[in-house]
Amino acid sequence: MPTLKTPQDLERLRKDLSAARDPKKPCVTVCSGTGCHAYGCDKISEAFQAEIKKQGLEKKVDIRRTGCHGFCERGTLVVVFPDEVCYLRVKPEDVPEIVSTTLKQNKLVERLLYSDGDGKKITHEGEIPFYKHQNRIVFGSNRLLDPKKIDEYIALGGYSALAKALSGMTPKQVLDEVKKANLRGRGGGGFPAGIKWEVTRNAPGDVKYVIVNADEGDPGAYMDRSLLEGNPHSVLEGLIIGAYAIGAQQGYVYVRQEYPLAVENLSVALKQARENGLLGKNILGSGFDFDVKVHRGAGAFVSGEETALMTALEGRVGESRPKYVYPAIKGLYGKPTNINNVETWATVPLIINKGADWFTGIGTQGSKGTKIFSLVGKVNNTGLVEVPMGMTLREVVFDIGGGIPNGKKFKGVQTGGPSGGVLPDKLLDLKVDFDELTKAGSMMGSGGMIVMDEENCMVDIARYFLHFLAEESCGKCVPCREGIYQMLKIVDRICAGDGRDGDSDLLQEIAEVVRDASLCALGGTAPNPVLSTIRYFKDEYDAHIWQKECPAGVCKSLIQYFIVPEKCKACLICLRNCPAEAITGAKNQVHVINQEKCTKCGVCLEVCPTKFDAVTKLSGRKIHTQAVTA
Amino acid sequence: MRQEVAASAVDNILSTYQGDKSALIQILLEVQRQNRWLPKETLRKISDSLGVPLTQIYHVSTFYKAFSLLPKGRHSVCVCMGTACQVRGAPRLLDKTIEALGVKPGRTSPDLRFSLDTVNCLGCCALGPVITLDGEYHSNPSKKKIEDLAAECK
Numbered sequence: 013m014p015t016l017k018t019p020q021d022l023e024r025l026r027k028d029l030s031a032a033r034d035p036k037k038p039c040v041t042v043c044s045g046t047g048c049h050a051y052g053c054d055k056i057s058e059a060f061q062a063e064i065k066k067q068g069l070e071k072k073v074d075i076r077r078t079g080c081h082g083f084c085e086r087g088t089l090v091v092v093f094p095d096e097v098c099y100l101r102v103k104p105e106d107v108p109e110i111v112s113t114t115l116k117q118n119k120l121v122e123r124l125l126y127s128d129g130d131g132k133k134i135t136h137e138g139e140i141p142f143y144k145h146q147n148r149i150v151f152g153s154n155r156l157l158d159p160k161k162i163d164e165y166i167a168l169g170g171y172s173a174l175a176k177a178l179s180g181m182t183p184k185q186v187l188d189e190v191k192k193a194n195l196r197g198r199g200g201g202g203f204p205a206g207i208k209w210e211v212t213r214n215a216p217g218d219v220k221y222v223i224v225n226a227d228e229g230d231p232g233a234y235m236d237r238s239l240l241e242g243n244p245h246s247v248l249e250g251l252i253i254g255a256y257a258i259g260a261q262q263g264y265v266y267v268r269q270e271y272p273l274a275v276e277n278l279s280v281a282l283k284q285a286r287e288n289g290l291l292g293k294n295i296l297g298s299g300f301d302f303d304v305k306v307h308r309g310a311g312a313f314v315s316g317e318e319t320a321l322m323t324a325l326e327g328r329v330g331e332s333r334p335k336y337v338y339p340a341i342k343g344l345y346g347k348p349t350n351i352n353n354v355e356t357w358a359t360v361p362l363i364i365n366k367g368a369d370w371f372t373g374i375g376t377q378g379s380k381g382t383k384i385f386s387l388v389g390k391v392n393n394t395g396l397v398e399v400p401m402g403m404t405l406r407e408v409v410f411d412i413g414g415g416i417p418n419g420k421k422f423k424g425v426q427t428g429g430p431s432g433g434v435l436p437d438k439l440l441d442l443k444v445d446f447d448e449l450t451k452a453g454s455m456m457g458s459g460g461m462i463v464m465d466e467e468n469c470m471v472d473i474a475r476y477f478l479h480f481l482a483e484e485s486c487g488k489c490v491p492c493r494e495g496i497y498q499m500l501k502i503v504d505r506i507c508a509g510d511g512r513d514g515d516s517d518l519l520q521e522i523a524e525v526v527r528d529a530s531l532c533a534l535g536g537t538a539p540n541p542v543l544s545t546i547r548y549f550k551d552e553y554d555a556h557i558w559q560k561e562c563p564a565g566v567c568k569s570l571i572q573y574f575i576v577p578e579k580c581k582a583c584l585i586c587l588r589n590c591p592a593e594a595i596t597g598a599k600n601q602v603h604v605i606n607q608e609k610c611t612k613c614g615v616c617l618e619v620c621p622t623k624f625d626a627v628t629k630l631s632g633r634k635i636h637t638q639a640v641t642a
Numbered sequence: 643m644r645q646e647v648a649a650s651a652v653d654n655i656l657s658t659y660q661g662d663k664s665a666l667i668q669i670l671l672e673v674q675r676q677n678r679w680l681p682k683e684t685l686r687k688i689s690d691s692l693g694v695p696l697t698q699i700y701h702v703s704t705f706y707k708a709f710s711l712l713p714k715g716r717h718s719v720c721v722c723m724g725t726a727c728q729v730r731g732a733p734r735l736l737d738k739t740i741e742a743l744g745v746k747p748g749r750t751s752p753d754l755r756f757s758l759d760t761v762n763c764l765g766c767c768a769l770g771p772v773i774t775l776d777g778e779y780h781s782n783p784s785k786k787k788i789e790d791l792a793a794e795c796k
Contacts, residue, residue, distance in 0.1 A: 047766040050779035084768035231724030234765030269671060269708055270761065310667050311707030313762070327666035328698070329705045388726035388767035395768065426725065462725045476728055480762065486705075591741060614734055 015289035018297045019175035022166070029167035036094055038073045038115055040064075041155065043089040045080025045238050046273050052104065053077075053088045059107040064115075073115055076164075079154035079242015082396035083142055086126070091137055091155065098137040099124040128414075142393045145412050147374065147382050150358050151235075151398045154242035159277045162284040165245040171290055173361035177253050178298040181364075186257040187213060190360065193368035194380045199225055199316075199353030200431060200457045201533070202379075202446040208350055211340040213258045215348035220260040223325070223344070223351040224251055226267040226274065227309050227316035230429030231480070233460035235384040235396055236354035240267065240274040243358070244281035248304070250360035252291065255302045258350055263302065266321050268309040278306060313430075313484035317532050318343075318351045320486065331486040332532035353458070355384055375401035379445040379456075389426075389462040392417050399444065406440040409463055420465040423564075424548070428457030430477045430484075431537030433544025434470060453544040455537070469566035470549040471556050475503040477541035485534060492535025495526035499542060507567040511557030516546055561632030568612040571631045575616070577602045579626035586616035586627065651676060652684055656691050663692050666702060670709055678714040715750045715757035717795040719743065720774045724763030727770035735771040735782065736760065742788040755795060 016022045042048075042057045060075050081089045086100035092114050099110065102124060113119050125133040126140045134140050137155070157164035165171070177186045191206030212220060224247060228236040240247060251263050267275050282304055285291040293301045307325055314320050315330030322344045324330035343349025359381060363371050372380045379401035385408065388394050392414030399408060405425055409415065416422050424434040433454035435442065442448055446456050464473070478500040487493045499522050502515055523539030530536045546553055555561045562570040575586070575595075580602045587595040587603055594610045597603030605616065617627040655672045659665035669688060673680060680703055689696045703709045721736045740746060743756050750757040764772055769781035775791055783791070 046764075047768060050766040050769055050772075050781075084766065087768065229762070231728075231763040232726040232767060234763065234767070237765050270764070308668060308671055309706075310671055310702075310709065312705060324667065325664065327662075327664040327694075327702075329701050386726075386767065388770070389729040394726075394770075429725075460725065462729055464729055468729055473729075476725070613737055 015287070016296060017289060019179045021289075022171055022175050022296065025163075026166050026169065026172070029163050033167060039076055039093040040073060040110075040115070041076045041078045041091045041093065043079075043081045043087060043091075043155070044077040045084075045154075045241055046234075046271075047080065047084040047238075048087040048089065049273070051087045055104045056088055056090065056102055056107060059104040060111070063107050063111045067111055067116065069111070069115060076158050077160075078157060079159050080238035080396065081137075081155045082148075082151060082238070082398075083140070083393065084395040085393050089137075096136050096138070098126065098135065098140065100126055141414070142395065142397075142412055145403075145407060146398050147400045148398045149362060149374075149382055150246070150355065151239065151242075151384055151396065153246065154238065157243065159242055159244055160280050162245060162281065162288060165243070169365075170245050170361075171249055173364040174249050174252055174290065175296055177256055177364050178296050178300060183213070183257045183259060186253060186364065189368050190254075190257065190363055193363045193371040195356065195359055195363060195371070196379060196446060197353055198355035198359070198383065198459070200230075200428070200455070202456055205352055205356055208340055208352070209254060209258050211338065212260075212348045212350040215341045217348055218259075219262075219347045220258055221344045221347055221349040222251060222255045222258060222260045222263045223321070223349060224263070224265040224354055224357055225316065225318065225321060225351050226265055226271070226354050227321060228268060228271075228354075228458060229313040229316040229484075230431075230458045230460045232388050232462050233386045233429060233458050235386055235459050237271050237274050238396055239354050239358055239384070240271070241277050244274075244278045245285070246358040246361060247354050248278075248281055248285060248291070250357035251304065252295065252302055253360050253364060254350065254352070254357065256300055260350070261301050261303075263304040264325055264344075265304060265306050266309060266315075266325060267306060269311065275306065275308060282306070312486075313480075314486045314532070314534050317534060319532065321351065322349065329486075331488050332534070334531055355459075376443060376445045378447045383444065383456065383459060385444075385459045385461045387413050387461050387463070390416055390420065390465040390468070391463040401445055402443045404441050404443055405435065408444065408461065409440070413463065416463065416465050420467065422463070423466050423468060424464045424470065426454075426462040426464065426473065426541075427460065428455035428537075428540070429460045430481050431455060431533065431540055432457045432460075433540045434464070434473060434548065435544070436548040439548075453547055454540065467564055467566070469507075469562055469564035470545040470552050471503065471507055471562075472564075472566045474542045474545045475500070475507055478503055478538070481534065481538045489529075489531040489535065491526045491529040492531065492538065495522050495530075496535065496538050498522055499526070499539070503542065506553065506556045507562075507569065509556075509560050509567075509569040511553075511560075513557075515557055516550070516553055519546065555632070559632050563631065565629040565631055571612065571629050572607055573605055573610060573612065573614070573616055574628055574630050575603050575605055576626050576628055579624055581624050581626070583621065583624070585619050585621065589615050589619045591615065649687075652687055656688065661692060663694055666692060666694060666699065667706070670699075670703065674709055678716075679710045679712055682711075713750065713754060715754050717756050717776055717792075718774075719745075719756055719758045719792075720761045720764070721747070721758070722762075722764045722770065722772045722774075723760045724767070724770075726763075726767035727772060730770040731782075732771040735773060738783075738785040739773060739788055742785050743792055756792065 044053050088102045090099045090102045127133045195205045196202045315324045320330040320332045339349045384398045426434045482496045482500050485492050527539045592611045594606045620627040745751045745758040747760045
C-alpha cells in the first residue's frame with residue numbers, strides 16, 4: 013500500500029477498500045483472542061482453510077481471524093457473515109459440517125447455536141442475551157476485523173478521527189473536545205483525561221511524552237489485553253490524537269510480558285502504521301511528527317502505578333515515588349508526561365469522530381460513556397462485557413452474566429481488583445459509576461468484576477488480596493510494607509482458627525494508617541478488600557473468630573470432611589483416591605475419615621458419586637474419630 | 643549443571659539495543675527467554691557493556707518475577723492464582739499439581755525437567771481454574787491428567 017500523504021489519500025483508500033468488499037460475500041470469522049487460543053481456535057481456522065479448499069469454495073468464501081468477541085464462556089466463537097450466524101463452542105471436528113450446511117446450503121447447524129435454559133435457539137450474535145444488553149462502542153469492532161491487517165481497520169473508518177483532528181482541528185480544539193466529553197481514566201483512577209492532557213500540554217518544556225499503560229495487573233481483568241490484541245489500531249489512533257493535542261513527539265506502550273499476543277499484534281500494527289504514513293514524520297502531511305516504542309514489563313504489579321511504570325521505562329526497578337510533582341509536569345526522564353490506560357486511549361477516536369455531546373449522552377452525571385468489564389468467577393456467562401455507565405450490578409451479573417451456575421446463591425461481587433471491595437447482594441441495585449462504587453467502599457478500578465457465591469469465604473478473599481498485595485508491595489514505604497504484612501498476619505490467624513477478641517478493630521486501625529500514609533495507591537487502596545468485607549460480612553468474621561467456624565466451608569483449619577454413614581454405599585472410590593490414606597473401610601463397610609491423617613484436600617468430596625452425595629464438610633464443631641475396624 | 647549463554651548470543655542482544663541503559667529490562671527479558679535464566683557472568687557482561695552497576699542489575703533481576711537467577715526447567719508449568727481462578731478452586735489445583743510433579747511453586751525439579759510457578763492472571767478466566775504446560779492451557783485437569791501430561795515431557 014502506498015504511503016498516505018494527506019487526509020484525502022486516506023479517504024480515497026477507505027473508499028477503495030470499502031468498494032472492494034462485497035458485503036454479500038460469505039465470510040467465516042473465527043474469534044482469535046488469547047481465551048479462544050486456549051480453546052484451540054488456530055486449529056479451527058486451519059480446519060476451515062482446508063475444508064473450504066477441499067470443497068472448492070476458496071474464491072467464494074473469505075476467512076477472517078478476528079479479535080476477541082468477549083463471550084469467553086462459549087468459545088470458540090465462529091460468526092458466519094453476511095447473515096451473522098453465530099456458532100458457539102465450535103471444535104475443529106465441527107468445521108466440515110459448518111462448511112457443508114451453512115456455507116453451501118445456507119442452513120443452520122442447530123446444535124451449535126446459542127440456547128438458554130428453555131431450549132430456545134438464537135441465531136444472531138446481537139440477539140443473544142449476553143450481547144443484547146451491552147453497548148459495545150469501543151469493543152464492538154473487535155469482531156469485525158483482523159487485527160493484523162490495517163486495511164480492515166481503515167475500511168471500517170479507522171484513522172478518520174486522526175485525519176479530522178490533524179486537518180480540521182487545532183491541538184487545543186482536540187483537547188477541549190476531550191475535556192468536554194468528561195472522559196475519565198479507565199485504568200482505575202478515574203481522573204478526567206482532558207484535565208491531565210491540559211496540565212501536560214501547558215507544562216513548560218518542548219519535549220513531552222505520552223504513554224499507554226497496558227500493564228493490566230489486576231488478577232481477573234483482561235479487557236486491555238483483548239483490546240490490544242483485537243484492535244490495536246484503535247488504541248494507537250487515540251494515542252496519536254492525544255500526542256497531537258498535548259504536543260508530544262514520542263510515545264511508549266508499556267505492555268506486560270505475560271501478553272505475548274498483544275505485543276505481537278501491537279508490533280505488527282505499529283509497523284503497518286509507519287508504512288502507511290500514519291506514524292513517523294509528517295503524519296498525513298500535517299507537519300506533526302510522532303512515533304511509538306513498545307516496552308515490555310517483567311512481572312511486577314506495582315509497575316502499573318504511573319510513577320513506578322515510568323521508572324521501569326527508564327530501565328530501573330519499578331518503585332513509586334511521591335507525587336509532590338505530578339508526572340504531567342515532571343514524568344518520564346523528568347519531562348511532562350501523560351499516561352492513560354488502553355481503554356481510555358481507545359475511546360478518544362470515537363469522541364473526536366462523533367463529538368463530546370454524543371459521548372456525554374451515554375452514562376451518568378459523573379461517569380460518561382461506557383466501561384468494559386471482565387465478568388468472571390461464579391457466573392454463567394464469563395466474558396468481557398461493555399455496558400453504559402449507570403447500568404446496575406444486578407443487570408450485569410444476571411441479565412448479561414446469566415446468574416450463578418449450579419443453582420447456587422449469589423453472595424458478593426468484587427470490583428476494582430486488589431484495590432477494590434466486595435459488594436453484597438443488598439447492593440446489587442447499585443449503579444456502575446465511579447463515585448457510586450467508591451462511596452460503597454469499593455471502586456471501579458480497571459474493570460475486573462468477580463462474582464462469588466455461597467461457597468466462597470469472604471475472610472479468605474480478604475486474605476487472598478492481602479497476600480497478593482504483600483507480595484507485590486515494592487517495600488519502599490513503611491505503612492504499605494509493614495501494614496499490609498501485619499494485616500495479613502491477623503487475617504491468617506483468623507482463618508487458621510486463632511482469631512482473637514479485638515482483631516476486627518485492630519484490622520480497621522491498621523487499615524486507616526495504611527490507607528492514609530502509603531506512598532502510592534497500592535498501599536492506599538490495600539485496605540479496601542478487608543474493610544469492605546468487615547463492613548458487609550461482619551458475621552462471617554465473627555463466626556471465624558468466636559465460633560471457629562467457616563460458614564462457606566473454605567478455611568481448611570476450620571472445616572472437617574465427614575462421610576455421612578447413612579448415605580455411604582461403601583463403593584471404595586474415595587478410599588482409593590485419598591492421597592493421605594486417611595479413609596478406612598471396605599466393601600459393605602461404611603467408610604470413615606481419620607481426622608488426624610486428613611489433609612483437607614477435598615478429593616473425597618470431588619470423587620464421591622453424585623447419586624450418593626455422602627461426603628460433607630462440617631465446620632464449627634469438631635469430629636474426633638479414630639480408624640474403625642469391623 | 644551450569645548453562646551459559648553463548649557470548650555471541652549476548653552480543654547480539656546487546657547490539658540490538660545499542661548501549662541504551664533504559665533498555666536494561668528488555669535485554670534481560672531476552673536473555674531470560676533464550677537461556678531460561680540469568681547467569682552471573684552474563685550479568686557482568688551486560689553491566690560492562692551498558693555501564694550500569696552490577697548491583698543495580700541485581701536489583702532489577704530480583705525485583706521482577708520474570709527473571710530467574712537459577713536455571714529453570716526445560717518445561718514450564720504455571721498455575722493461575724488470579725481472583726477468578728481462586729474463586730473457582732485454584733488452591734486445590736495447585737495442591738494437585740504439586741503432588742503430581744513433586745515440585746513446589748517457585749522451584750525446579752532436580753533433573754531440570756520442570757519448573758512450577760504461580761501466576762496472577764492468564765486472562766482466560768472462562769477456563770478457570772487453569773494451568774499451562776509450556777504455554778498450552780488445561781482447564782481444571784485431574785491429578786491423573788497432570789501426571790499423564792508430565793510423563794510426555796522429557
